[in-house]
Amino acid sequence: MTDQERLGPPPVEPLSDIAWARVERELWARVDDAVPVAPRTRTRSWIAITGSIVAAAAVVAIVLATRSGGDSLDDASPARVVSGAAPSSVSFGDAHVTLDPETAVVMSRDTDAPSALLERGAAWFTIAPRSGAPFVVVAGDTIVRVVGTRFRVARYLERATVEVEHGLVEVQFRGTKVVLGADQSWSSDHPSDAITTKLAQREPDPVVPARASEPPPEDPTPLRPAIVTPDSPPRKPKLAPPATPDPDLDRVTFERLQTLEVRDPGAALAGYLELSKRTGPWTEVALFAAARLAADRREPRAAALLNIYLTRFPRGKNADDARELLAHLKGEHR
């Protein structure tokens, strides 16, 4: 091999930006779940006890800081808020954020560039009308800019959805920009579409997504729900607290997700998962539906979802089916 033909060491293949985003998101989730580790010294047991007390105090502090009731964050530095099993709310500056369960948000109160980074989960953002810089919410590759509105951003892995209750929101996603108005939603599955979702009018007809840039239809009230974001609370004329369990709404949501399965199984699966995070009679059904659909789509997470279902609902209505499906999946992998 001559010098000219020298190959050199094999190149280090870079990870994609999406892979890095995944690594970072999962890393922080693991850090959140990890029990603080005390330094290894001879007084390890004492330190372990102290560590446990500190950890417990930290949990109490987080719970107190994120309880419903709109506590405010006075510190100007970025703050990270993590909700537990129940919804939580927090105010900072002129923004009020209501976090769904198991949601993490990092908020910066920089007056020049107020922003929130949605690490995982979903949250409603209520932003008072602003004259200065727009408020920005970042959820993965999705960037939402607002000047005064109430809207919701949900994120599951690389997928994001945005719902607007009132006001105007600009959604930017990998070079695509869409402007959403009141009662419209958007999904990263169809980044160039804005979908009208006035859930107050629960009509069963499926909705044809309308382009945001197209002129409005002739009918002034053609609003038909398209069920992309199934856990939307009922629309109210004024700013409302987070959605409370509503079996009727959940049933409607579930039925529409079933319809959506044919057209957009990915969105339906994400919707089932969102629905399964709520409390109520449809939680169990939605979780099993998500697992079943994931299995249909041969997604690796199907088995994990079935195991979660069986852990949460060992005697659920679909428990036998879940066990059978799980055994079937295991058999396939052998």
Next chain:
Amino acid sequence: MTFRRVPPTREEVASLPATAREHDLDLARRAAAGDRGAQRELFHSQRAAVHHALFRILGSNRELEDLIQDAFMEIFRGLHSFRGDSTLGRWCQTIATRIAYLTISRRRPPTVELSLVEDRIADGADTRRLVQIREAARRLYAALDRIDAKQRIAFALAVIDGRPLAEVAQLTESSVVAVKTRVWRARKDLMKRASKDDVLSSYLAELQGGER
């Protein structure tokens, strides 16, 4: 902070401006205390170096997303023990090397077909050369899969990555003599395995020619 292919030695660290070392110590202290901002800064400043070390030892990005997380979990857990004897970057790479060792020791990962890895061909790159190098790398890592984990790591860092033996010794938490011995044994084993593989044989000869 960008990744340095050859991090400074312990002596160089001692002579670093106090501010750099103090910055490392301060960052480690804040991150160890659970300051998420500091943890993010640490992650973003060291992720390339950690990825580089893991990739060099394991030969592909397969499983690397999980291993990078494992490495940073260990880094965050161990930050309280960072005393500034080396740079924070090298300290992180030492932990990454330990993670790689544990991974190789616990199980034999199947050799990854590099052809399955997404190509990122820079503009103007010599495609023919790239294909050659990938094929040679595939054969090299297939052979490395079959040798002792410590020998593999020493060979990957010293010969493939071209790091000085002293640095490899530090990253692998062993002596220079031990590293030399491992590299020698790895080379001997690899040459034996390459006796019927001209591509691998010539690639090994080339890599060893560039060894420091």
